Amino acid sequence: MSASALDPGTQTKPPPADKTSAKGLDGPARLLGFRRVALLELALFFAAALGIDWLSTGGMRFEGVQPHPFWIPVLLITVQYGTGEGVLAAIAATVALRLGNMPEQLISQDLYQYLYAVSREPILWLVTAVLVGELRMRQLREREELRASLDTARKESDAIARSYRQLKSVKESLETRVAGQLRTVFTLYQAARAIDKLDEGEIMLGVADLIRTVMKPEKFSLFLLNNDVLESVTNEGWDDDDNYARWFDNSSAIFETVVGRQRFLSVARVEEERTLRGEGLMAGPLVSPDTGEVFGMVKIESLGFMDLSVNSVENFRILCEWIGTALGKAKQYREANEQRVFTEDGSLYTSSFIGRQAEFLAHLGKRLGFETSMITIKPHGLARLTVAQRSEVAASIGKAVRASLRDTDLACDIGHNGLVYGVVLPATGVEQARIVAAKLETAVRKALPARLSTITISFVAESVGGGEK
Numbered sequence: 001m002s003a004s005a006l007d008p009g010t011q012t013k014p015p016p017a018d019k020t021s022a023k024g025l026d027g028p029a030r031l032l033g034f035r036r037v038a039l040l041e042l043a044l045f046f047a048a049a050l051g052i053d054w055l056s057t058g059g060m061r062f063e064g065v066q067p068h069p070f071w072i073p074v075l076l077i078t079v080q081y082g083t084g085e086g087v088l089a090a091i092a093a094t095v096a097l098r099l100g101n102m103p104e105q106l107i108s109q110d111l112y113q114y115l116y117a118v119s120r121e122p123i124l125w126l127v128t129a130v131l132v133g134e135l136r137m138r139q140l141r142e143r144e145e146l147r148a149s150l151d152t153a154r155k156e157s158d159a160i161a162r163s164y165r166q167l168k169s170v171k172e173s174l175e176t177r178v179a180g181q182l183r184t185v186f187t188l189y190q191a192a193r194a195i196d197k198l199d200e201g202e203i204m205l206g207v208a209d210l211i212r213t214v215m216k217p218e219k220f221s222l223f224l225l226n227n228d229v230l231e232s233v234t235n236e237g238w239d240d241d242d243n244y245a246r247w248f249d250n251s252s253a254i255f256e257t258v259v260g261r262q263r264f265l266s267v268a269r270v271e272e273e274r275t276l277r278g279e280g281l282m283a284g285p286l287v288s289p290d291t292g293e294v295f296g297m298v299k300i301e302s303l304g305f306m307d308l309s310v311n312s313v314e315n316f317r318i319l320c321e322w323i324g325t326a327l328g329k330a331k332q333y334r335e336a337n338e339q340r341v342f343t344e345d346g347s348l349y350t351s352s353f354i355g356r357q358a359e360f361l362a363h364l365g366k367r368l369g370f371e372t373s374m375i376t377i378k379p380h381g382l383a384r385l386t387v388a389q390r391s392e393v394a395a396s397i398g399k400a401v402r403a404s405l406r407d408t409d410l411a412c413d414i415g416h417n418g419l420v421y422g423v424v425l426p427a428t429g430v431e432q433a434r435i436v437a438a439k440l441e442t443a444v445r446k447a448l449p450a451r452l453s454t455i456t457i458s459f460v461a462e463s464v465g466g467g468e469k
Contacts, residue, residue, distance in 0.1 A: 038077055038085040045073045046096050061101045070097060074125045075132070082140060083133030090125035097121065158384070195323060200330045207323055208234055211298065214319045215312065219301035221280075223248070230255055230297055237302065244279055244301060253277070258285045258297050264320070266313050281308065284320035288328025295327045354412035358424050362464040365427070372464040373433035375440060376414070377401065377421040380456040392449055397421055397457070400447040404440055424464065433461035 029036045049069060053062055062069050070093035078086030098118065105114040195206040204222075211220055219237035221244065223230040228250040238244065248255040253275045257263050264284040265272040276283065280301040285294050298320055303312065361372040377397060382390050401411050401421055410424040423440070425433050437459040444457060 034085055034088055035081055038081050038088070042073055042077065042089055042092050046092060050096060059101070061097050063101075063103075068097075068121055070121075070125070074129055078129045078132045079136055082137040083130060086129030086133035086136075087126065090122065090129040093125050094122035155384070195326045197326070197330065200327060200334065203323075203326050203330055204233070207298075208236060210323070211319065212236070214315055215300060215303070216307055217300045217303050221299045221301065222296065223299065224296040225259065225294055230259065233296075242301075254279060254283060254297075258283055259294050262287055262292075262294060264313075264317055266316075268310075268313060282313065282316050284316060286320055286324040286327060288324055288331070289321065290328055290332070293328065293331075295324060295331075298323065354410055354422060354424060357410060358464045361424065361426050365464075370427040371429045373425045373428045373430050374462055374464050375423045375425065375433055375437045376458075376460045376462070377423070377440065377444070378458050378460070380458065385452075385455075389452060393452060393455065396447040396449070396452075397444055400443040401440065403447075404443045430461055430463050437461045 031039060050061075053059060057063075074086065074089045074093055077089040103118065105111075109117070195203045195210055197203050197206070207222060211217065211222075217237070219242070220234075221232055221236065221238070222234035224233050225231075230248040232246040235244075235246075250256070250259075254265070254277075257265060257272075257275050262285045264282070265276055266282050267273040267276060280299045281303055283297055283299040286296045286298065287294050298316075300316065358372065358374060365372050379393055379397070382393070385393070398413075398421065401423060405411055405423070408426055410426075412422045412424070414420040414422045423436075425436060428436070441457070441459045445453060448455070
């Protein structure tokens with residue numbers, strides 16, 4: 001699609017909505033607020049009933065028949081569809097009974113007796129329609145709530161099942177590593193690669209392997225600094241009867257020494273053993289050598305008799321510095337990545353950059369008298385898709401957005417693993433942005449694979465600096 005194809009001036013109306021999809025979203029087809037099928041059923045019944053009445057009694061409208069046949073549509077329609085259609089059925093039955101068929105007032109009847117005789121059955125029909133209809137509506141609401149709860153439960157169970165499978169895979173991988181672990185250069189190299197990452201989360205996953213490879217501890221723990229508290233995130237080899245602390249605040253001696261003074265502790269020294277107070281054999285800070293920032297602490301609670309030596313203390317010091325260096329670089333990379341202008345493939349702007357640019361354009365527009373809009377493209381229901389399918393959706397959206405942009409439009413990756421995009425439209429009002437959004441939706445639908453064409457994707461146009469229009 002060319003850049004001019006998205007120019008709001010070239011088209012005055014958005015493409016027509018898909019009636020089929022709209023019908024599926026809005027529920028049963030309605031006419032004047034009533035279900036069409038209910039209207040059809042009423043029309044067929046009264047046509048048949050009045051025809052039978054005309055042929056058999058000459059148009060007496062089943063006068064004197066008890067119970068009156070017109071109770072049939074009132075009860076059936078009310079039980080089937082609820083209050084609205086039930087009241088309509090009662091009104092239709094009243095019209096069919098009394099229109100052109102008002103009985104004469106007897107001499108023995110006063111006005112109120114006559115009105116009672118005329119309106120008795122219509123009132124009963126209407127009251128029945130309201131009472132039974134409200135009971136039916138409550139039942140329908142409860143059924144919808146149960147359906148929604150069931151749908152939520154199914155999604156949660158699917159998510160739990162996927163998480164369990166992933167956790168089981170990670171657990172089996174870790175068990176395999178532990179069973180075949182050898183203290184060789186190769187295993188040390190493999191463990192070192194586990195923390196040679198630029199993502200802090202991935203580094204934390206590899207820290208336990210590195211500690212096991214270098215120190216071969218029986219029990220160890222990893223703490224991360226959260227404000228003024230060291231909180232335990234990994235406890236390896238701890239037994240149920242172990243009473244090791246799971247957190248240390250800034251008033252504890254270990255926190256003051258390890259975090260405040262950035263010193264290593266070892267039971268090999270008497271004063272340091274007193275500081276440890278039975279919490280372990282060694283403890284050391286995770287410090288970035290470039291910034292001096294403390295990220296946490298590694299603590300060894302138990303080692304084999306032959307593994308506790310002067311060399312192991314020095315290895316522990318190097319290990320803590322190694323982990324601290326990796327965490328420091330990962331944090332620097334994260335902070336630098338937040339200031340990037342383009343995404344990794346260079347095709348889209350980053351969300352942080354586009355946010356600043358959008359704010360600038362909004363202020364500039366207020367001064368020069370033009371409006372800036374933004375279109376947010378977000379697919380829904382991705383939890384039901386596989387990883388490969390989610391990647392296909394992301395690739396299709398990115399391709400369609402890049403191919404459909406005008407020269408002045410700014411496309412960005414808002415985040416969420418590349419599955420939410422934004423397009424900033426300078427000097428474009430919200431109404432024009434809606435036209436652009438409709439064209440983008442058409443382009444995205446064409447780019448999606450056939451098996452993913454039914455996925456729900458929202459295209460929201462809003463004014464920069466304001467809410468959705």
